[in-house]
Amino acid sequence: xxxxxxxxxxxxxxxxxxxxxxxxxxxxxxxxxxxxxxxxxxxxxxxxxxxxxxxxxxxxxxxxxxxxxxxxxxxxxxxxxxxxxxxxxxxxxxxxxxxxxxxxxxxxxxxxxxxxxxxxxxxxxxxxxxxxxxxxxxxxxxxxxxxxxxxxxxxxxxxxxxxxxxxxxxxxxxxxxxxxxxxxxxxxxxxxxxxxxxxxxxxxxxxxxxxxxxxxxxxxxxxxxxxxxxxxxxxxxxxxxxxxxxxxxxxxxxxxxxxxxxxxxxxxxxxxxxxxxxxxxxxxxxxx
Amino acid sequence: xxxxxxxxxxxxxxxxxxxxxxxxxxxxxxxxxxxxxxxxxxxxxxxxxxxxxxxxxxxxxxxxxxxxxxxxxxxxxxxxxxxxxxxxxxxxxxxxxxxxxxxxxxxxxxxxxxxxxxxxxxxxxxxxxxxxxxxxxxxxxxxxxxxxxxxxxxxxxxxxx
Numbered sequence: 001x002x003x004x005x006x007x008x009x010x011x012x013x014x015x016x017x018x019x020x021x022x023x024x025x026x027x028x029x030x031x032x033x034x035x036x037x038x039x040x041x042x043x044x045x046x047x048x049x050x051x052x053x054x055x056x057x058x059x060x061x062x063x064x065x066x067x068x069x070x071x072x073x074x075x076x077x078x079x080x081x082x083x084x085x086x087x088x089x090x091x092x093x094x095x096x097x098x099x100x101x102x103x104x105x106x107x108x109x110x111x112x113x114x115x116x117x118x119x120x121x122x123x124x125x126x127x128x129x130x131x132x133x134x135x136x137x138x139x140x141x142x143x144x145x146x147x148x149x150x151x152x153x154x155x156x157x158x159x160x161x162x163x164x165x166x167x168x169x170x171x172x173x174x175x176x177x178x179x180x181x182x183x184x185x186x187x188x189x190x191x192x193x194x195x196x197x198x199x200x201x202x203x204x205x206x207x208x209x210x211x212x213x214x215x216x217x218x219x220x221x222x223x224x225x226x227x228x229x230x231x232x233x234x235x236x237x238x239x240x241x242x243x244x245x246x247x248x249x250x251x252x253x254x255x256x257x258x259x260x261x262x263x264x265x266x267x268x269x270x271x272x273x274x275x276x277x278x279x280x281x282x283x284x285x286x287x288x
Numbered sequence: 289x290x291x292x293x294x295x296x297x298x299x300x301x302x303x304x305x306x307x308x309x310x311x312x313x314x315x316x317x318x319x320x321x322x323x324x325x326x327x328x329x330x331x332x333x334x335x336x337x338x339x340x341x342x343x344x345x346x347x348x349x350x351x352x353x354x355x356x357x358x359x360x361x362x363x364x365x366x367x368x369x370x371x372x373x374x375x376x377x378x379x380x381x382x383x384x385x386x387x388x389x390x391x392x393x394x395x396x397x398x399x400x401x402x403x404x405x406x407x408x409x410x411x412x413x414x415x416x417x418x419x420x421x422x423x424x425x426x427x428x429x430x431x432x433x434x435x436x437x438x439x440x441x442x443x444x445x446x447x448x449x
Binding site: 004005006007009030033034036037038041047049051098099100101102104105186187 | 289306307309328329330332335341342343344346347348349351352354355395413414415416417418
């Protein structure tokens with residue numbers, strides 16, 4: 001199955017896009033590479049290694065944090081810009097991924113496009129209402145993370161198209177986010193991930209987004225949990241109700257790691273806890 | 289295909305198959321400290337430094353490191369002239385069968401290059417991808433903290449000259 005003949009190391013996105021366009025179905029992009037090595041190599045003649053194409057920056061713009069597609073998970077976990085954007089939950093999700101060795105290699109873009117059910121970053125990006133920027137030789141388009149993760153992201157990309165950047169809105173005033181992973185060991189695949197974003201207005205919750213991962217092949221937003229929060233005053237009972245609503249609505253698949261009943265139970269508990277953490281940060285009085 | 293790398297400080301041109309994995313290429317090049325454990329990125333025994341960053345070489349295509357500097361334990365010290373991390377691992381009894389030790393030293397080297405005075409918690413995080421089935425994990429943490437102290441003392445002595 002391994003037809004690989006060569007690697008290309010483009011120095012810019014434009015060069016990478018040109019190589020992909022010229023290679024047609026015989027060239028494919030390479031991010032960190034973990035997934036492709038484990039898959040036994042690509043069904044392509046040329047791998048276009050994006051690691052030198054200038055896509056690894058993490059920067060703060062006016063309203064958003066910008067994660068270059070080739071920024072590593074470790075760089076995201078340790079980025080000052082992530083914290084400055086009020087996105088501590090994003091740093092938590094990145095730090096929860098696998099081990100240091102793999103965080104040094106896995107990239108933000110690879111974690112999304114090569115999506116695995118237990119990937120930790122995607123549910124957090126769902127809760128943060130991120131947008132992904134895709135480029136091809138023909139131009140650029142932006143897709144909301146909800147839409148991007150509605151099917152496997154690999155199938156969302158058109159021929160010759162690259163994920164170049166993930167844009168995450170800054171938390172802003174009276175808002176906070178948090179992430180929790182539950183696994184058998186700190187470096188094991190998640191059995192359930194929970195991510196939340198909460199914005200307060202006066203004493204009430206004005207905006208809340210909740211997402212979970214590792215329960216089925218794709219991460220999912222929990223809209224019933226969100227509905228249980230809207231307009232309510234944050235507190236133990238409200239978070240417990242949201243957790244119960246989330247556990248009831250979540251789609252849960254079975255695999256050898258845990259039964260669906262166990263995962264559903266985890267989902268309720270983690271959603272409650274992650275909401276407490278996010279709301280605690282929102283109430284913490286971060287300057288606008 | 290040809291692969292140009294700097295391996296333990298020496299420029300090398302290696303002849304590799306395009307789909308080759310870095311672990312195999314390094315072992316074929318004589319770096320037997322790089323261990324084949326799980327081959328899925330989970331055990332950490334194959335860790336090497338690529339431009340100073342520790343990676344699990346079993347999940348890296350050799351083609352990805354074109355032009356990069358690779359460091360294995362062979363590049364850090366020898367039995368006659370051991371690196372302080374090696375001395376500290378032996379002194380702490382952090383090595384039994386020895387299979388995991390070279391890669392742990394590699395990750396510890398990256399940590400100490402970045403942070404000469406780490407806490408035990410920093411060490412745990414830096415070594416979180418390494419499995420040891422003999423000793424447990426306490427002695428390696430002691431060893432890295434001891435090596436950090438040795439290196440700081442050596443640097444202070446150097447600075448005083």
